[in-house]
Amino acid sequence: MEISRRQLLKYSAAIAAASAIGLELPLPKELEAANIDADKWVKTVCRYCGAGCGVYVGVTKGKVVAVKGDKDNWNKGFLCIKGYYLPPILYAADRAKYPLLKKDGKFVRISWKEAMDLMTEKFADSIKKHGVNSVAFYGSGQAYTEESYVMNKLFKGGLGTNNIDGNPRLCMASAAVGYVSSFGKDEPMGAYDDIYHADCFFIIGSNMAECHPVIFRIVNERKQKNKDVKIIMADPRKTLSARIADLHMSFTPGTDLAIVNAMAHVIVKENLYNKNFVDKHTVFKKLVDPGPPLKVGKVSWDEYVKFLDEYTPEMAEKISKCPKEDIIKAARWFAQSKATMSLWTMGLNQRTRGVWANNLVHNLHLLTGQICRPGATPFSLTGQPNACGGVRDTGLLSHLLPYGRLVANDKDREEIENFWGVPKGRIYSKPGPTAVDIFRMFNKGDIKALWVACTNPGQSLPNLAPYRKGMESKDTFLVVSETYHPTRTSELADLVLPAALWAEKDGTYGQSERRYQYLEKAVEPPTEARPDLDVMLEFAHNLFAKLGRVDEAKKLFNFKNSEDVWNEIRQCSKGTAYDFMGMTRARMKKAHGIQWPAPTEDHPGTVRRYTAKYGDILVKKFDPAASDVSFYGAKADSNKATIWLRPHKGPAEPTDAEYPFALTTGRQIEHWHTGTMTLKVPELKRSAPNAYVEINPNDAQKLGIKSRDKVKLTSRRGSIVLEAKVVDVPREGLVFVPMHYPDELINNLTTDAYDALSKQPEFKICAVKIEKA
Amino acid sequence: MPVVSVIVDIENNSGEAVLHSLAVIGNVSVFGVKDNQIVAVIEGKDMKAVENTIKELYAIKNVLGAYPILACGYE
Numbered sequence: 001m002e003i004s005r006r007q008l009l010k011y012s013a014a015i016a017a018a019s020a021i022g023l024e025l026p027l028p029k030e031l032e033a034a035n036i037d038a039d040k041w042v043k044t045v046c047r048y049c050g051a052g053c054g055v056y057v058g059v060t061k062g063k064v065v066a067v068k069g070d071k072d073n074w075n076k077g078f079l080c081i082k083g084y085y086l087p088p089i090l091y092a093a094d095r096a097k098y099p100l101l102k103k104d105g106k107f108v109r110i111s112w113k114e115a116m117d118l119m120t121e122k123f124a125d126s127i128k129k130h131g132v133n134s135v136a137f138y139g140s141g142q143a144y145t146e147e148s149y150v151m152n153k154l155f156k157g158g159l160g161t162n163n164i165d166g167n168p169r170l171c172m173a174s175a176a177v178g179y180v181s182s183f184g185k186d187e188p189m190g191a192y193d194d195i196y197h198a199d200c201f202f203i204i205g206s207n208m209a210e211c212h213p214v215i216f217r218i219v220n221e222r223k224q225k226n227k228d229v230k231i232i233m234a235d236p237r238k239t240l241s242a243r244i245a246d247l248h249m250s251f252t253p254g255t256d257l258a259i260v261n262a263m264a265h266v267i268v269k270e271n272l273y274n275k276n277f278v279d280k281h282t283v284f285k286k287l288v289d290p291g292p293p294l295k296v297g298k299v300s301w302d303e304y305v306k307f308l309d310e311y312t313p314e315m316a317e318k319i320s321k322c323p324k325e326d327i328i329k330a331a332r333w334f335a336q337s338k339a340t341m342s343l344w345t346m347g348l349n350q351r352t353r354g355v356w357a358n359n360l361v362h363n364l365h366l367l368t369g370q371i372c373r374p375g376a377t378p379f380s381l382t383g384q385p386n387a388c389g390g391v392r393d394t395g396l397l398s399h400l401l402p403y404g405r406l407v408a409n410d411k412d413r414e415e416i417e418n419f420w421g422v423p424k425g426r427i428y429s430k431p432g433p434t435a436v437d438i439f440r441m442f443n444k445g446d447i448k449a450l451w452v453a454c455t456n457p458g459q460s461l462p463n464l465a466p467y468r469k470g471m472e473s474k475d476t477f478l479v480v481s482e483t484y485h486p487t488r489t490s491e492l493a494d495l496v497l498p499a500a501l502w503a504e505k506d507g508t509y510g511q512s513e514r515r516y517q518y519l520e521k522a523v524e525p526p527t528e529a530r531p532d533l534d535v536m537l538e539f540a541h542n543l544f545a546k547l548g549r550v551d552e553a554k555k556l557f558n559f560k561n562s563e564d565v566w567n568e569i570r571q572c573s574k575g576t577a578y579d580f581m582g583m584t585r586a587r588m589k590k591a592h593g594i595q596w597p598a599p600t601e602d603h604p605g606t607v608r609r610y611t612a613k614y615g616d617i618l619v620k621k622f623d624p625a626a627s628d629v630s631f632y633g634a635k636a637d638s639n640k641a642t643i644w645l646r647p648h649k650g651p652a653e654p655t656d657a658e659y660p661f662a663l664t665t666g667r668q669i670e671h672w673h674t675g676t677m678t679l680k681v682p683e684l685k686r687s688a689p690n691a692y693v694e695i696n697p698n699d700a701q702k703l704g705i706k707s708r709d710k711v712k713l714t715s716r717r718g719s720i721v722l723e724a725k726v727v728d729v730p731r732e733g734l735v736f737v738p739m740h741y742p743d744e745l746i747n748n749l750t751t752d753a754y755d756a757l758s759k760q761p762e763f764k765i766c767a768v769k770i771e772k773a
Numbered sequence: 774m775p776v777v778s779v780i781v782d783i784e785n786n787s788g789e790a791v792l793h794s795l796a797v798i799g800n801v802s803v804f805g806v807k808d809n810q811i812v813a814v815i816e817g818k819d820m821k822a823v824e825n826t827i828k829e830l831y832a833i834k835n836v837l838g839a840y841p842i843l844a845c846g847y848e
Contacts, residue, residue, distance in 0.1 A: 010814050013778035014804035017814075017842035021780060023807040068843040077842055078780065081827070084841040213840070217782065220837055224785060224809045244837065683820045687828075 017077070038066050042522035043592075045509050046083045047142075047502040048672045050382025051075070051212050052511025053083055054592050057503055057522050064090055064503055064523055073592040074192050074515065080213035082672055085681045089501065090523070092680035096485040096498035097527035107485075107496065112528065115495060116535075116542055119451075122477040123539075124546035126448040127159070136163035136438050136447045139396050140454035141172070141387030144507030144519070146565035147453070147532045148386075148396045149572075150557070154540045156395075157420040158556055162407055162432025163447065165398040167455040168387040169435035170462075173758035174349040175380035176392050178358025181757070182366075183641050185404050185577050185633025186392050189609040190341070190377025191513040191595065195219055197375030200230045200337030202330070204256065204361065205347015205764075209240035210669040212345075212381050219343075220244055230333045234259065234322075235347060236664070236731050237694075247329060250731045253662040254651035254765050255320035257353060259327055260360040261648060262316035265308040266331035267367055273335070274369030281629055282366050283637050286645035290756065299645060307645045319648060335368045339375025345383065346666065350763040354755045356646040363643045372611040372629045382512040384673075389510010393578060394569070398432030402569075403576040404633070407431055419572060421555060434759035436461065436752050442478075443470030453481040453532055454499065456674040458489030459742055462761040463717050463752035468492060481532055484676050488742050499532050500525035507533065507562045508588070514595045514606070516580065518588035533562055574599075577618060577633050651765040652753035653716070655733065659767035661699070663715065664730075665739045665746050666764075675740035691744035692725045694736040695770070700726040703770060710773035713737070715766050718748035721773045735770065739763075774816065777823050777844045778804075779830070781811040787835035794833045800826055 011025075018025045038058025046053040054073025058066030064087045071077030099115035100107040110118075126134045137151050148166070155164040168176075179186045195201075195218045208216035223229045223244055233245035234256060242248045251259060267273050284304045289295040313324035334340050342365065348357040362378050370376040382388055395402040405412035413427045433441055439461060441447040461467045471478055471492040480493035483501045490496045504525040510516045525531070537557055544553030559565045563585045573596070574581045580596040582603045588594065595605040597618050612619040613628040622632035623639045631641040655662055670688040671678040678684045693713060695705060705711055707726045712719055713735070722737065722744060730736050737746045751766040783791045788806055795801050795813060800822070805812045813830075817823035830839040 010776055010802065010816070013776050013843045014802075014812055014814050017778035017780050017812045018805055018807075021807050021810045021812070023805050023810075023812060025805055025812070066844065078840050079842065081841060084777070084844050209838075213838070217838060217840060220782060221809075224782070224837075227785075683824050686821065687824060 021076070041068075042503070042520050043070065044503060044519045044522065045385065045517045046079065047086060047089070047385060047677065048082050049212060050384055050387055050512045051215050052385060052509060052515060052517060052593070053079055053214050054517070055079065055083060055086065057087070059522050062523055070592055074513070075214050078214045078217055081669060082678055082684065085684055088681045089677040090503060092484060094484045094486070094680070095526050095529065096482050096490070096496060097529060098498060099528070100485065100496040102494050112530070115497060116538060119479055119495060119539065120542040120546050123449045123543055127547065130448055132159045132161040133163055134446070134448045135159070135161070136433070136442070136450045138435065138438055138450060138452045138455065138457060139164070139166035139391065141166060141168040141384030141391050143386065143390055143454040143532060144505070144562065145386060145390040145394055145510060145569065146507045146562040147536060148390045149394045149402070149565055149569050150533065150536050150540065150559070152394055152396050152402070153420060153556065154536070156401065156407070156427050157416065157422045158540065158544065158552070160426045160428055162398045162428050162430065163438065164396060164432060165435050165438055166391045166396050167435065167457070167460065168384065168391045169397060169759060170460060170761060170763070171346060171349060171383040172387045172392065173397070173760040174351065174354025174358055174755055177355045177758040178362065179380070181355065181642065182359055182362040182644065183610070183631050183633055184635065184637070187388060187514055188377065188379045188512065189372060190379045191607045192218065193607050194341050194375050194377045194379065195222055198222065198339050198341035199226070199228065199375065200232070200333050200340040202232045202234070202334055202340060202342040202361075202364070203241065204234040204342065204344045206343055206345040206381060207235070207237070207239040207241050207666060208343065208381070209243070211667050213669060215381065216241060230337065232330045232333060234330070236734050237729050237736060239729060240669075247326060247333070249322050249326050249330060251320040251322035253664060253734055254351070254654070255322075255648070256348070257357055257360060257646065258311060258316040258319040258648035259322055260357070260364065261308060261311035261646070262313050262327045263331040263334060264360070264363055264367060265311045266313060266328050267335045267364070268305055268308055270332070272332065273367045277369030278367060278643075281631065281640055282643050283640045284643050284645065304643060304645060311648075334364055334370070339373065340365070340368070340370040341375055342378045343381055345381045347764060349760060351765065352652045352753050352755050352762045353649050354760050355757040356644070356649070359644040359646050362641070366641050366643050372608060373614060374608070377608070380512070385511060386509040388512060388514070389508065389516055393510060398434055401427070403573045403578040436754060436759070436761055439467040439470060442476055443467065443473070445473070445475055447476070449477040449479075451479040451481070452489060456487050456489045456676060458487065458492050459674040459745060460747065461752070462747055462750040462763055464745055464747040465718055481535065483529070484680070487676050488674070488745070497535060498527070498529040500529050504529070505531035505533070508566060514609075515593040516583055516588065516596065517593040518585065520589065533565070577622070579618065652762050653751050653765070653767045655767045659715065659769050660733070661768050661770055662734045663713065663749060663766050663768040664734060664736050664764050665750060666736065668738045668740065671738065671740040673740065675742060679740065679742075691722055691738055691741040691746065693722045694725050694727055694730050696730050696732045696734065697726050697728055698732050700724065703772070705770070705772060712771050712773040713749060713768050715749035715768045717751070720744060720746060720749060735768065774818060775820050775823050775844060777815045778842045779813050779815060779827065780840045780842060781813055781830055782837040782840070783809050783811065784835040784837060785809060791833055791835050798826065798829060
């Protein structure tokens with residue numbers, strides 16, 4: 001039988017899909033050993049969200065020509081529509097190709113040497129004249145771990161300033177502080193594997209179907225195969241994700257703290273809590289004084305029960321407009337299922353009470369003992385591919401040091417100073433400015449030189465207009481390392497450095513479930529684009545030379561490549577609760593990701609943390625007396641987790657007569673973040689070319705608005721004109737606008753009010769008015 | 774001419790109806806079914822055509838999702 005090339009392609013594609021679901025397809029002999037469309041396949045990880053799907057890219061003649069899911073990775077070969085369109089992002093026409101310097105308002109090409117000399121001079125001059133706190137770095141949850149580690153070491157250990165933060169502050173900070181305040185250490189204890197074991201899913205503030213489609217697929221599969229599995233979806237929008245929900249809890253935006261407290265109320269009043277677990281593994285705390293300094297105090301179970309007294313389902317319904325029957329049903333399902341898994345993202349995190357909301361979800365798990373066993377876990381989904389591994393874990397944020405350490409903690413500083421070999425006292429003890437504050441300081445001129453890498457704050461910051469103005473100031477110096485130019489940030493820069501993209505450099509990503517994965521380099525970057533790590537190391541040496549500290553730089557930044565950095569990173573994790581000494585580069589190249597802790601080379605990785613019974617060997621190390629569960633990150637609380645008394649509090653900017661609608665922003669399935677990549681893919685752009693505003697049909701009728709009408713949205717900070725999409729997705733009183741579009745900057749309207757604990761802004765709720773344009 | 778394989782997730786007991794619907798879409802070939810998942814391959818004259826077909830899949834009653842697995846020949 002002769003097989004045509006087209007048939008070969010079809011069979012090969014079908015086999016790849018069949019193998020992803022464990023289906024054996026009969027294979028014509030002629031197709032055996034066929035290797036379609038590529039000279040070689042290179043193992044890597046998807047560039048987009050924090051799901052961290054394993055991917056192979058097919059390379060022919062030095063060009064990425066195909067992509068397929070890694071069937072041996074957790075995603076079992078599945079990709080979403082964005083993942084499958086990855087290759088075109090490498091070949092977009094607007095790739096940044098050369099260093100560019102802004103002269104008289106126009107960008108001109110300069111050499112790398114000129115660019116590095118200028119950048120070094122600007123930073124060094126600023127440090128000499130105004131001190132180390134006059135310079136700053138703003139990084140990214142998309143940068144490779146090695147890049148973030150080097151910049152953290154340069155700023156905190158080398159220069160002695162904590163003026164370093166990253167865009168995970170805008171998306172993950174509340175989740176991170178939530179985990180730390182409830183369990184003592186950051187990062188989820190569970191894994192995607194829990195989805196296969198859960199009998200109840202509590203999905204709150206997450207449109208998984210569009211934002212994490214491949215994870216949602218597993219939830220869907222679990223539901224389809226097990227009729228008794230219950231899915232509770234708590235969201236003011238009736239999103240695609242709600243299609244498979246057994247219970248959709250719709251509520252007034254910003255009132256979910258009352259709802260979750262009311263669920264706890266039902267669980268306690270109906271005696272559905274796990275007394276043994278609560279007694280053995282929890283303590284209770286409340287905020288005594290918001291400070292500064294912040295003071296918290298321990299309370300008793302009785303005080304907690306008293307606190308919950310007022311959160312009756314009736315009271316929560318009054319506040320939230322969520323029917324009390326739904327609250328009671330959700331509480332019972334949550335507590336009574338064999339295993340309950342909570343999943344959430346920005347609906348909880350991007351709030352002025354984001355940490356509290358996270359704590360309250362953790363409370364439900366701790367009250368019911370729905371934790372630390374298969375299927376029972378509170379699991380925060382991540383927005384960026386390396387927010388966890390590269391920023392939260394390496395400590396890139398302004399209050400952190402690597403692997404669970406804090407700049408404000410004397411012992412932690414001393415440990416890292418010793419590890420880095422810098423003098424005692426080098427690391428500054430006061431946390432530095434966070435994302436929004438870095439740009440506030442840049443606006444005021446307190447920060448004179450700022451380096452932004454691998455992120456797009458000129459589009460993604462809330463209350464955008466004043467920060468854009470600051471970035472454009474002639475009195476300060478802004479360097480932007482970018483893959484594309486112009487972006488809404490690079491257009492404001494004084495100096496643009498062209499960056500190699502995913503697949504053009506090697507390094508490590510760490511995704512939502514503590515899985516670290518190696519990304520192999522597949523192709524060369526275009527023209528003069530360079531990996532950020534190379535540029536960062538060169539800058540570190542140049543800057544220290546300019547500051548008269550050549551020898552120190554040689555010692556601190558003695559890295560020839562990303563593997564050298566990775567080896568130091570492994571050493572830095574040794575002995576901590578993150579310990580991944582066993583993840584050698586050689587092992588990572590072969591593995592389809594490994595979940596930390598993995599302290600030795602023969603350790604398989606840890607699917608579930610804080611439970612000796614299910615494989616966390618660090619329980620015995622940190623809490624030898626524990627028979628199974630131990631929240632060993634919470635040493636100060638005798639390895640017990642905290643159930644917090646967190647009262648309901650609404651958004652910073654509630655609706656009122658003048659601004660009667662709540663605006664929320666978010667993603668669409670086709671696009672990702674500020675669209676610098678996905679909007680370069682013609683197919684994705686055609687599918688979703690422009691921003692729009694979703695309006696509930698009842699609201700639209702009252703306002704006389706039809707789909708496709710032009711409408712003007714106005715907040716206290718700005719206005720935007722968009723096409724209306726009248727659709728039964730947002731509840732009445734709520735409008736939704738996707739955040740991806742550079743020509744329609746919705747963040748001109750959002751508020752930069754932020755959570756007092758996590759400093760994460762409240763992108764998810766602000767007040768607007770709507771009128772026909 | 775691009776070729777894209779997809780897994781089509783469907784609701785319980787809807788296999789026959791969905792397969793029937795797929796059969797009338799000209800550029801879709803079904804290669805196998807396992808549980809509530811169908812392995813299909815889409816061919817299109819260009820990626821726009823493939824993209825339109827994926828949208829068609831989503832519009833079929835009882836289809837919960839269509840997930841591309843491997844795309845070939847779309848340089």
